[in-house]
Amino acid sequence: MAHNNTQPRYHNVEALRAAFPVTKHCTYLNHAAVAPLPNPVRAAMSKFITDRGAMFGRERRYETISDDLRGVLAWLINGTPEEIALVQNTSEGLNIVANGLPLQAGDNVIFCDMEFPSNVYPWMNLQRKGVKTRCIPHDGGGLTVEALERHADEHTRVVTVSAVQFLTGFKSDLPALGTWCQEHEAYFVVDGIQALGVAPVDVQACQIDFLSCGGPKWLMGPKGQGFIYCREELLDEILTPFAGCVSVAGWENWRDYNLTFLPDARRFELGSANTIGQIGLLAAVRFLMEVGIPSIEQWTLQLTDLLIAILKQHNYAIASNLNPKRRAAIVSFSAPGDVDKVFQKLTDAKVVVSRREQYIRISPHCYNTEEEIVRVGKVLGDVHQ
Template sequence: MTLDEFRAQFPSVQKGVHLNHAGMGPIPLVASAAVAQALTELADGDGMMAFRAHLARQSRLREALARLMNVSVEGVALTRNTSHGLTIAAQAIPFLPGENVVVGECEYPSVVYPWQAQAVRGVETRIVPCPDGLLSEDALMAACDSSTRALAVSWVQWGTGQRMDLERLGEFCQQRNIWFVVDVIQGLGALTCDLSACGADIAAGGCHKWLLAPAGIGPLYIKPSRLGELLPTNVGWNWVNNPFTWDRLRFDDTRPRADRFEEGSPAILATAALEATVALLESVGMEVIGERVHANAEALRSGLRARGMEVCPTDHQSGIVAFRHPSLANEALLAQLDAQRIWAAVRCGWVRFSPHGYTSSNDIEHALNVME
């Protein structure tokens, strides 16, 4: 599929310019069609037949997400959202009292709160300062010691667009047997993802940003070699092998794959939508989409600077562009953009643009010209 055909999947581009995919953007036609088909299956026939069709859809989606993250499908499970996946991680890692987790203070709350909740187990959450809103890999590593059991970080920082050096952090964690936990929501679907290369032990994400689906489902990845170390959590009837033999209680017959953390009845409509949007991304190609996202972000940075804007400096850039107007307050500029049907956000003291791969150069130019 070409980028023009990709863009044609979004009729909303006729109504405005969506520059808030780091928040929530429009869904494509294939997603609404997939949900309609799933609803038809549920309405027109036996519910259990529709459920069996859903199980096949789930299996295909796990395989597609594994390709998208470059990991083994044995390590992929479907959760409700990023918070759900990170909470599973925090509860399942076998902490001992006195151990600690290292995170940055500029992280989204989902990356911090699940670890702070482990204080009841005697676990310390070490929060690393972020001068000027930027998080240093050196500072994260310096905060670790012999009692550090996990390091948690976002691949892309939600407020500034800073892309973290996952391979460097992953190598550091592997050398010290520290669990390396990554929030991938602000990169997955926009950038080429390789969790195997960075050595992530656990990664979690959601679908309503760059993956282009309605909220309610997201990927959880757990390195297969680590599954045997995790504590039982998020447990339900789906925890065991042969989970449909409900009249047999066999808690010790644990499923060997990450999908054992899919505790109960699944989200049928959300699964249908996400399968469709991941297939759409694959049909374009993540390298193609990543290149367009990078080009769009670079065009915004260049154009903003040319118009006297302050652009947040980051060594490793992503699809998020954070900036400030030289004279207008952030909220006033946001209102000006909204009046022109250019949708953005204000986060962490910056106005935040986040274009996707279907965003055109004309969209970018229009957004820039509105601010002149």
């Protein structure tokens, strides 16, 4: 399905808040860590638990959940359902990709020193095969084509990057990186977890070969459910590192023992699915699709614009890149003096954010309001007094 590129009007933020009981308890600005489950997600998961208790006949209601979920996820990133495999989390997906790529001793994999470890260890773990990793210095908070030009060589076979960096909120220039990879015959791998749900990502436009994403952050799904995207043309190029009872064609023929992998990305799925996780993620993605991802992006940028203005006013040192093209819904800043004191003040005021390294990280979603950002500003302003 084509993505809608017309300028969105904002969704109705006030109306949306009714779906988030968390708004009654605190100012929740921590979606880069984990999102609260919206009501429709909790309702769908609860219904399944009830049905699981009753069992007889009701299991059949859930037979198409995996297919439905692959369908909406494909829509979300402009791929096809056949290119989606359901996995537990980003780390699992990246491990499947890292161990499946036909890499040889002497090949190198490039990433920058801002990556979350999920996108580092799977590649370091290939050192046993003689594959080298090049962890290059970040350029303004993330990985750029200019940095790649400086550090890549003819043995660079993989470039792997977060669509949005977990600490700085740096939004990668995925189309430019994708073009670089295409021109240099390197696989382009993307960790999507800090982008999907809050920023549009189009795997085709960005020439992404593989993408891995967990559900519990901006997608607002439960923990333990994520997915990978594998470009269709590469399905036969990538090895299938694991084989489970549902990875093969004709898997219902239990004792055929015919190891012929499924023709699509479902070959990476191994056994019994996390049905409750899939139900939750399906409800969450449908909910976000209704709100509209471009609208969510614009609203969260407006909120973070306001936050940045307030931080500047109070002389906080902002670690996030302020170039509008590199901005996402994450803003990190360091606090003068004791960062723990600032964090504690925010906690005392029931403002939920993250402390990461020496930074405070704030990450609003679609239902947060400008009033909430102003409330945060008041606490931050008070710290200086």
